[in-house]
Amino acid sequence: MLTSKQRSKLKSLAANITPIGQVGKDGIGENMLKSFSDCLEARELIKINILENADGVPREIGDQLAERLGAECVIVIGRKAVLYRRSQKKGVEHIQLN
Numbered sequence: 001m002l003t004s005k006q007r008s009k010l011k012s013l014a015a016n017i018t019p020i021g022q023v024g025k026d027g028i029g030e031n032m033l034k035s036f037s038d039c040l041e042a043r044e045l046i047k048i049n050i051l052e053n054a055d056g057v058p059r060e061i062g063d064q065l066a067e068r069l070g071a072e073c074v075i076v077i078g079r080k081a082v083l084y085r086r087s088q089k090k091g092v093e094h095i096q097l098n
Contacts, residue, residue: 002072002084006097010074013095014047014082022049023061028068037069040085044095050079 002010020039021032039046048065050058062081066073071085086094 002074002097007074009097010045010082010084010095013045014074017045017047019047019049019080021046022051023054023065024051025053025055027055028061028065033065033068036065036083040069040071040083041087041089042092044087044092045074045082045084048081048083050076050081052079 021036023032036046036048048062050061054061056064058079058081059076062073062076062083065071065081066083069083069085071083074082074084076082084095
């Protein structure tokens with residue numbers, strides 16, 4: 001669980017990144033999860049677009065993605081969700097949350 005201070009830092013870092021993918025009417029598929037998981041391992045922080053034709057409320061979709069990816073849903077603003085998961089990969093520059 002992220003503290004408000006950690007969440008704030010991640011939000012500020014996420015302001016400068018572009019979305020890496022999108023969730024649409026087909027929902028959350030296995031290939032999409034694999035792709036997002038790979039990106040989380042490489043970057044630790046990703047932003048995802050949730051299209052208007054997606055089934056459900058953006059906040060719920062962001063929470064579902066986070067749960068299925070073993071990540072934290074940092075924030076959902078409008079139709080963009082920001083996810084964070086510490087990478088287990090060696091050689092990745094980790095985001096310092098302290």
